[in-house]
Amino acid sequence: MRGLAFDVAHLLAGGLVLMSFLLLYQTRLYALLNTFALQAVVLSLSVAWQAYVQGADHLYVTAVIAFAFKAIVIPIALHRIIIELGIDRDVENVVGVGPTMLAGLALVALSEVVMLRIAGGADVLAREDLAFALSVVLLGLLMMVVRRNAVSMVVGFMSLENGLILAGAGAKGMPLVVEVSVAFSVLVALVVIGVFLFRISERFESIDAEALDSFRERGR
Amino acid sequence: MSAEALCLAGDAGLLALAVAGALFAAKPLGRPLVYGGALVLSALMLAVAAGALAFGGGAETLVLPLGLPWIGARFHIDALSAFFLVVVNLSAAAASLYALGYGRTEHDPERVLPFYPAFLAGMNLVLVAADAYTFLLSWEFMSLASWALVMARHSEDQNARAGYVYLVMASFGTFALLIAFALVAGLDGRFAFEAMRAAPPAAGVAMLAFAAALIGAGSKAGLVPLHVWLPLAHPAAPSHVSALMSGAMTKVAVYAFIRIAFDLAGPPDWRLSIPVLIVGAASGLIGVLQALMDNDLKRVLAYSTIENIGLIFVALGLAYAFHATDFDAAAALAMTAALLHIFNHALFKSLLFFGAGAVLTATGERRLNRLGGLLNRMPSTGLFMLVGAAAISALPPLNGFVSEWMILQAVLLSPAFSEWTLKILAPAVGAGVALTAALAAACFVRAFGIPFLGRPRSEAAERAKEADRLSLAAMAGLAALCAIVGIFPGQAIDALSPAVDLLIGAHVPNQSSMPWLTIAPVAASRGSYNGLLVAAFIVASASMASTVIHRFASGALRRAPAWDCGFPDPAPTTQYTGESFSQPVRRVFGQLAFVVEERIDMPRPGETRAAHLNLRLTDRIWNLLYVPLILVVERTAVQLNRLQFLTIRQYMSVVFGALVVLLVVLASWP
Numbered sequence: 076m077r078g079l080a081f082d083v084a085h086l087l088a089g090g091l092v093l094m095s096f097l098l099l100y101q102t103r104l105y106a107l108l109n110t111f112a113l114q115a116v117v118l119s120l121s122v123a124w125q126a127y128v129q130g131a132d133h134l135y136v137t138a139v140i141a142f143a144f145k146a147i148v149i150p151i152a153l154h155r156i157i158i159e160l161g162i163d164r165d166v167e168n169v170v171g172v173g174p175t176m177l178a179g180l181a182l183v184a185l186s187e188v189v190m191l192r193i194a195g196g197a198d199v200l201a202r203e204d205l206a207f208a209l210s211v212v213l214l215g216l217l218m219m220v221v222r223r224n225a226v227s228m229v230v231g232f233m234s235l236e237n238g239l240i241l242a243g244a245g246a247k248g249m250p251l252v253v254e255v256s257v258a259f260s261v262l263v264a265l266v267v268i269g270v271f272l273f274r275i276s277e278r279f280e281s282i283d284a285e286a287l288d289s290f291r292e293r294g295r
Numbered sequence: 296m297s298a299e300a301l302c303l304a305g306d307a308g309l310l311a312l313a314v315a316g317a318l319f320a321a322k323p324l325g326r327p328l329v330y331g332g333a334l335v336l337s338a339l340m341l342a343v344a345a346g347a348l349a350f351g352g353g354a355e356t357l358v359l360p361l362g363l364p365w366i367g368a369r370f371h372i373d374a375l376s377a378f379f380l381v382v383v384n385l386s387a388a389a390a391s392l393y394a395l396g397y398g399r400t401e402h403d404p405e406r407v408l409p410f411y412p413a414f415l416a417g418m419n420l421v422l423v424a425a426d427a428y429t430f431l432l433s434w435e436f437m438s439l440a441s442w443a444l445v446m447a448r449h450s451e452d453q454n455a456r457a458g459y460v461y462l463v464m465a466s467f468g469t470f471a472l473l474i475a476f477a478l479v480a481g482l483d484g485r486f487a488f489e490a491m492r493a494a495p496p497a498a499g500v501a502m503l504a505f506a507a508a509l510i511g512a513g514s515k516a517g518l519v520p521l522h523v524w525l526p527l528a529h530p531a532a533p534s535h536v537s538a539l540m541s542g543a544m545t546k547v548a549v550y551a552f553i554r555i556a557f558d559l560a561g562p563p564d565w566r567l568s569i570p571v572l573i574v575g576a577a578s579g580l581i582g583v584l585q586a587l588m589d590n591d592l593k594r595v596l597a598y599s600t601i602e603n604i605g606l607i608f609v610a611l612g613l614a615y616a617f618h619a620t621d622f623d624a625a626a627a628l629a630m631t632a633a634l635l636h637i638f639n640h641a642l643f644k645s646l647l648f649f650g651a652g653a654v655l656t657a658t659g660e661r662r663l664n665r666l667g668g669l670l671n672r673m674p675s676t677g678l679f680m681l682v683g684a685a686a687i688s689a690l691p692p693l694n695g696f697v698s699e700w701m702i703l704q705a706v707l708l709s710p711a712f713s714e715w716t717l718k719i720l721a722p723a724v725g726a727g728v729a730l731t732a733a734l735a736a737a738c739f740v741r742a743f744g745i746p747f748l749g750r751p752r753s754e755a756a757e758r759a760k761e762a763d764r765l766s767l768a769a770m771a772g773l774a775a776l777c778a779i780v781g782i783f784p785g786q787a788i789d790a791l792s793p794a795v796d797l798l799i800g801a802h803v804p805n806q807s808s809m810p811w812l813t814i815a816p817v818a819a820s821r822g823s824y825n826g827l828l829v830a831a832f833i834v835a836s837a838s839m840a841s842t843v844i845h846r847f848a849s850g851a852l853r854r855a856p857a858w859d860c861g862f863p864d865p866a867p868t869t870q871y872t873g874e875s876f877s878q879p880v881r882r883v884f885g886q887l888a889f890v891v892e893e894r895i896d897m898p899r900p901g902e903t904r905a906a907h908l909n910l911r912l913t914d915r916i917w918n919l920l921y922v923p924l925i926l927v928v929e930r931t932a933v934q935l936n937r938l939q940f941l942t943i944r945q946y947m948s949v950v951f952g953a954l955v956v957l958l959v960v961l962a963s964w965p
Contacts, residue, residue, distance in 0.1 A: 185955070185958055186958070188962040189958050189961050189962045192961065192962055192964075213955070216947075216950075216951045216954070217951065219947055220947050223944070
């Protein structure tokens with residue numbers, strides 16, 4: 076059982092990292108959203124497996140919340156936003172796919188090294204979980220940095236948050252309250268960002284974040 | 296109840312007064328409430344501290360569940376804290392009494408009343424704190440409260456700049472102290488003073504901690520070259536606060552240095568005394584030279600504080616060096632001299648600032664060259680100022696003489712050093728101390744003579760009125776204490792022995808048992824002093840001379856024209872001025888501390904306009920050290936300003952990059 080528990084958890088967490096890589100090179104918004112939904116599914120599976128392994132029932136609730144919001148509600152909402160804005164066109168990458176993937180690989184390696192150093196003595200399961208979670212967080216940040224489109228920035232932010240939930244689920248004894256609040260804060264962020272996107276597109280007829288900069292006060 | 300609990304209760308009372316001050320500042324009740332309350336609380340804490348010094352404080356440490364969670368806020372009063380509590384609360388009580396009268400002339404009481412008790416509470420809390428966190432928190436609280444008081448008259452010219460420079464230097468000092476405590480506390484975070492004592496740091500770390508403590512405490516105390524804020528900030532505050540900042544707050548800084556250097560930083564290393572001795576002597580000389588040149592009465596007093604702090608640090612350096620070379624009898628003498636001078640300076644510097652405040656109230660003038668002839672108009676203030684000036688000039692039988700004499704006695708023991716560096720350095724520093732003392736006497740002849748003697752140089756000085764009764768009572772009390780400590784120095788020295796014992800492990804021989812109130816801190820064969828005898832001689836000879844003059848000379852008052860260089864101009868501006876008085880010293884020593892530019896603008900023969908002497912003094916230390924530093928900071932700020940105008944993605948990249956860099960550092964940390 077010990078070996079199986081570790082292997083499955085490893086597989087699911089690794090799958091999450093894989094999904095993050097998939098997100099990095101999606102060039103179309105719909106594909107991006109679908110990949111994001113898939114990542115959320117893998118996340119909820121991973122959390123559910125953790126619940127089973129740790130015997131922590133409240134993690135099932137977390138898994139359900141993650142599935143319901145991240146795999147269903149948020150992708151559908153973003154789909155609608157995209158349709159309403161009429162921007163179902165290509166995503167433009169600022170940095171090419173190749174360098175982005177290489178940077179992503181370096182980040183995963185970095186998070187593995189960091190976790191080996193600071194949590195070397197911890198339980199292997201928890202450590203690997205944390206290493207993958209940190210990778211997902213860093214990849215999400217990377218996505219926010221390299222994308223110009225505001226919708227894909229939002230997706231990057233959400234996938235970053237997936238990494239946080241993975242870390243929370245991997246650490247034993249994290250109370251449910253924290254996860255619920257995190258989930259709802261993401262939902263609130265979605266609402267705010269959605270409103271924000273509509274406003275941006277109304278004003279500037281584009282949701283390219285670079286467009287915003289031309290309206291800023293110039294430095295001396 | 297233990298002394299710690301009583302002191303904390305007093306501090307809580309002061310903080311409550313601060314709140315009351317904020318609420319009632321505009322009401323007529325506010326001033327007597329705040330200053331009266333501060334007077335009562337300071338007097339009570341003075342009694343508690345004196346008791347703790349005389350009978351020994353409690354051995355226990357009071358731990359309150361505040362501050363850092365696994366340490367709490369610790370408070371403890373040992374003999375050293377008790378002594379400094381006496382100094383601070385004595386000054387505070389005198390300043391509160393003075394302010395009961397003086398505060399009437401305050402323009403914006405709501406800018407002073409809330410911060411004055413908070414300032415007192417901050418100083419008291421620093422002295423009773425027994426862990427690094429509580430210490431630094433109280434230290435910063437004290438700094439901020441005093442900054443608010445410096446800014447009380449923010450609309451006056453230069454005061455805003457003074458406040459700004461003070462704030463920057465105070466932050467810098469706190470930062471250095473933070474480093475000192477961090478080094479002593481070590482990696483496992485022994486923040487409580489007891490834990491620091493139990494496991495002193497390794498020699499190299501202790502050296503760094505000592506240096507950081509010297510910089511941190513020195514910047515607050517006003518050691519050269521970190522003194523630049525002091526002559527700006529101390530005079531800017533209302534006079535009773537100036538007195539407290541000069542008399543008490545600089546002593547709190549000295550306390551911080553003593554606490555770290557002698558108590559917490561482990562066994563002493565004689566090499567560390569070298570910078571202390573040099574910096575102390577330099578502060579003494581540069582402080583007194585600046586005091587001699589300056590034309591602002593309160594700024595003269597502030598510069599003189601730098602000088603006295605320099606003398607105190609010379610005595611501390613000697614004590615440290617003697618202690619490190621296992622000559623504890625001499626170390627005890629030097630430490631006693633330092634502590635006694637700390638006490639004395641608090642007395643006479645407060646007294647002089649009170650006098651300066653009274654002059655400022657009466658005339659609205661701080662410039663020496665606009666005053667004059669005040670002794671006839673303010674006889675009591677003048678008398679007390681004279682006592683203070685004589686005491687600070689180290690004239691027997693007053694208290695300043697005793698401590699400076701003891702410092703020189705300690706210098707005279709320097710041939711006993713086994714290290715040649717100290718054998719040579721200590722007498723050189725001693726010569727500096729002697730020169731400083733002589734120049735200080737010249738400085739206070741000028742600071743007393745120009746405003747109080749001669750004829751009034753302005754209409755304001757001519758119309759001056761005597762200060763109010765309460766202010767005079769505060770000055771009279773301090774003047775009396777100056778005389779009492781000067782005449783009975785043995786008792787004062789004996790009262791200090793518990794504190795000296797704590798720091799050095801030895802104390803000077805008991806002085807009260809000596810016959811006829813003589814003191815002989817080393818041995819009677821090496822030097823002894825009898826304040827009572829000197830006082831009796833001065834009184835006897837003076838009364839004899841006055842009897843002779845009044846009995847045998849003509850009693851008629853004669854007025855004759857003063858010699859006027861053959862140019863009879865009755866204007867009072869032709870009198871000797873402050874600048875004329877300091878001119879010889881300026882010519883001889885001026886180039887040491889200043890860049891002096893004297894330009895004489897002589898009219899051509901036949902021209903009828905007046906000649907002018909333009910005198911410009913610029914501070915060498917400011918030019919060499921601070922101006923380049925300010926330039927570097929300004930340039931860096933302009934460069935970094937670009938960070939404020941990045942795009943959203945660039946901001947995110949900066950955050951992301953910082954995170955990755957931190958993770959790389961974490962991964963590659965050895």
